[in-house]
Amino acid sequence: MLSRLASAIGRNWGFTGALLLFAALFIGYHMLHPRGFSTAVFIQNANESVVIGFLAMAQTVPVLMRGLDLSVGAVMTLTNTIASHVVTGTPVQMIGGMVLTLVAGTGFGLMNGLIVVYGRIQPIIATLATGAVASGMALLIRPSPGGDISSDLNWALTNAIFDFAETLGFAEGGNAAWLQPIANIPVPLVIMFVFGICVWVPFKRTVTGRTVYAVGSAEGAAYMSGLPVSRAKIAAFTLAGYFAGCAGLYLAIQTSSGNADINQAGAYTLNSIAAVVLGGTSLLGGVGGAIGSLIGAGILRTISFYFRILSIDPLMQSLIEGLVLLAAVSIGALRTFRVKNTLELFR
Amino acid sequence: MSRLFSLSPENRPIAIASAFTVVIILIGTGYTLATQGTVPMLTPSYLLQQLQIGSFLGLCAAGMMMVILLGHIDLSLPWTLTAAAMMATTVGGAWAIPAGLGVGLAVGVVNGLGVSYLRIPSMIFTLGVDSVLRGLMIAHTGGFAPQTEASPLMRYLAADRVLGLPVAVFVWAAVSVAISIILTRTGFGKSIYATGAKESAAYLSGIRTRRVIIGAFVASSLCAASAGILLAGYSAKAYQGMGAPFLLPAIAAVVLGGTHILGGRGRYLGTLVGVVLIVFLNSVLSIMQMPEALRQIVYGVVIVGMLLVYGREGRTRL
Numbered sequence: 001m002l003s004r005l006a007s008a009i010g011r012n013w014g015f016t017g018a019l020l021l022f023a024a025l026f027i028g029y030h031m032l033h034p035r036g037f038s039t040a041v042f043i044q045n046a047n048e049s050v051v052i053g054f055l056a057m058a059q060t061v062p063v064l065m066r067g068l069d070l071s072v073g074a075v076m077t078l079t080n081t082i083a084s085h086v087v088t089g090t091p092v093q094m095i096g097g098m099v100l101t102l103v104a105g106t107g108f109g110l111m112n113g114l115i116v117v118y119g120r121i122q123p124i125i126a127t128l129a130t131g132a133v134a135s136g137m138a139l140l141i142r143p144s145p146g147g148d149i150s151s152d153l154n155w156a157l158t159n160a161i162f163d164f165a166e167t168l169g170f171a172e173g174g175n176a177a178w179l180q181p182i183a184n185i186p187v188p189l190v191i192m193f194v195f196g197i198c199v200w201v202p203f204k205r206t207v208t209g210r211t212v213y214a215v216g217s218a219e220g221a222a223y224m225s226g227l228p229v230s231r232a233k234i235a236a237f238t239l240a241g242y243f244a245g246c247a248g249l250y251l252a253i254q255t256s257s258g259n260a261d262i263n264q265a266g267a268y269t270l271n272s273i274a275a276v277v278l279g280g281t282s283l284l285g286g287v288g289g290a291i292g293s294l295i296g297a298g299i300l301r302t303i304s305f306y307f308r309i310l311s312i313d314p315l316m317q318s319l320i321e322g323l324v325l326l327a328a329v330s331i332g333a334l335r336t337f338r339v340k341n342t343l344e345l346f347r
Numbered sequence: 348m349s350r351l352f353s354l355s356p357e358n359r360p361i362a363i364a365s366a367f368t369v370v371i372i373l374i375g376t377g378y379t380l381a382t383q384g385t386v387p388m389l390t391p392s393y394l395l396q397q398l399q400i401g402s403f404l405g406l407c408a409a410g411m412m413m414v415i416l417l418g419h420i421d422l423s424l425p426w427t428l429t430a431a432a433m434m435a436t437t438v439g440g441a442w443a444i445p446a447g448l449g450v451g452l453a454v455g456v457v458n459g460l461g462v463s464y465l466r467i468p469s470m471i472f473t474l475g476v477d478s479v480l481r482g483l484m485i486a487h488t489g490g491f492a493p494q495t496e497a498s499p500l501m502r503y504l505a506a507d508r509v510l511g512l513p514v515a516v517f518v519w520a521a522v523s524v525a526i527s528i529i530l531t532r533t534g535f536g537k538s539i540y541a542t543g544a545k546e547s548a549a550y551l552s553g554i555r556t557r558r559v560i561i562g563a564f565v566a567s568s569l570c571a572a573s574a575g576i577l578l579a580g581y582s583a584k585a586y587q588g589m590g591a592p593f594l595l596p597a598i599a600a601v602v603l604g605g606t607h608i609l610g611g612r613g614r615y616l617g618t619l620v621g622v623v624l625i626v627f628l629n630s631v632l633s634i635m636q637m638p639e640a641l642r643q644i645v646y647g648v649v650i651v652g653m654l655l656v657y658g659r660e661g662r663t664r665l
Contacts (some may be wrong), residue, residue: 119658122608129650136643283468288469315490319482333465346547
């Protein structure tokens with residue numbers, strides 16, 4: 001049993017390292033926090049991690065097949081502006097609007113996939129261009145920030161399960177006995193689990209999902225083994241669009257509005273790459289997973305939490321984030337000095 | 348048409364991109380003829396002004412091409428450019444330009460060491476360096492717009508004219524000549540192509556690929572730094588966010604010019620054409636007073652469209 005655990009850690013040292021770093025940072029944060037661990041702070045942390053978490057998952061899938069999706073931030077912005085228009089009205093209309101938002105994100109991802117596969121353009125440059133298109137569409141849809149998403153919806157989805165039940169009026173307004181064991185779990189974490197992990201894990205186990213990994217390891221070998229390479233590539237970008245859509249939808253609900261902020265889109269795209277790498281996924285493809293990227297996103301967010309409780313000048317945030325990123329990838333890179341045959345370095 | 352296809356694969360993108368640039372200028376001219384009855388786009392002063400604006404992007408793209416030829420990328424361009432400009436204006440006087448170029452040299456060496464010796468993917472290493480540089484510069488200025496001004500020499504290089512031509516264009520031309528000589532006539536240039544095509548093969552044939560990588564990143568950062576120095580001279584001061592608008596156009600210019608994003612293939616002439624294409628595309632869109640939203644969409648569609656015409660990968664996978 002222990003040896004199996006040890007070998008699992010040995011195979012996933014990137015993921016294990018990320019998990020340990022995240023645990024250390026997160027526990028340290030709550031120990032340093034003046035009020036200690038509290039549900040309120042935990043809910044706040046969870047809320048602020050959802051968007052970058054979804055984007056990190058979005059970025060993971062193309063990276064696993066040795067591509068890169070530079071449009072995830074822009075697709076998030078696009079779906080954010082769409083959601084700010086359609087997620088209104090009666091509860092049924094709101095749910096319809098959410099579905100429409102997710103369909104828009106997924107559709108944009110599908111378009112990326114089709115351009116990459118049938119246009120035969122390198123993913124990095126194709127998504128750079130489609131990202132510009134998505135930003136432009138977002139600006140058309142919402143030239144200035146605004147939108148009125150119901151504050152009830154905002155309250156229900158950005159707090160604990162208790163508040164969710166109270167707002168929606170089920171389980172005796174949140175006081176039912178059976179709800180108590182889970183009443184304090186933040187809804188954002190549930191959303192991440194249902195819309196993120198419950199989509200990713202089944203996908204990973206399908207033939208298409210395994211093919212994504214195979215393409216990342218060796219595309220030629222995957223093709224010669226008869227794996228559905230084109231389908232996997234299209235699916236990878238489509239899934240990225242779906243996750244980016246989830247991020248945009250949550251951002252709209254969280255802020256109760258839509259904002260076509262192009263600079264923010266670029267920053268989120270770059271942060272998603274950083275989260276993927278911190279989470280132990282190789283940019284060379286074939287190794288890693290979306291759950292690691294969630295941890296990576298958690299690391300990035302937790303670092304920024306420290307600025308609030310320690311009186312560090314917020315101006316230093318970018319510097320420290322950059323140094324942590326460089327340090328983390330450099331530690332991961334130390335293996336290159338143990339490689340005996342230099343040729344193994346060139347992959 | 349048959350002549351088009353008889354062009355070598357290296358030159359086809361250049362020919363098509365040049366033709367497309369002419370089409371853009373014709374569209375812009377037709378638009379102004381129809382709306383105002385004048386042809387401002389064809390006047391020499393307008394073309395020279397576009398070249399002057401294009402020189403900043405041209406310098407960025409020239410450097411970016413060196414690393415893209417290796418199959419790497421330099422995402423630290425925005426803050427390398429800004430940091431060089433800020434350091435140049437802070438130091439001021441005769442040492443302004445050496446200080447700015449020194450920033451570029453240092454950043455290039457760090458990037459090169461990280462990519463070549465630590466073997467960290469350039470995409471993520473340069474991203475981290477960019478973040479660190481931004482942090483350092485924000486700490487340096489305290490988050491406010493810097494109050495320092497560009498030195499007279501910087502302003503001369505960026506904004507003055509010699510023989511009716513902007514001096515900045517001469518700087519761009521000099522860098523262009525230097526880079527095309529490096530790429531086509533020197534061992535370093537050949538090593539860049541070889542390393543970009545297949546690093547293991549280049550290593551086995553005796554090329555010191557690590558030094559080649561460091562050299563290319565230094566060239567890229569030096570180009571970004573000179574663009575920053577010129578831009579600070581042009582606007583008389585350095586400001587935050589001056590580098591951000593150059594990253595994606597620089598990459599786009601290199602790729603539209605036919606350089607392969609995975610390295611090993613591409614001519615410098617193509618990058619020049621790519622820069623001119625993007626500069627004129629931007630200027631026609633602003634003459635048409637196209638709103639920002641539509642400009643972004645046109646921009647994206649043009650890149651995808653051009654690559655669909657000539658940037659497609661081969662169908663074989665092995």
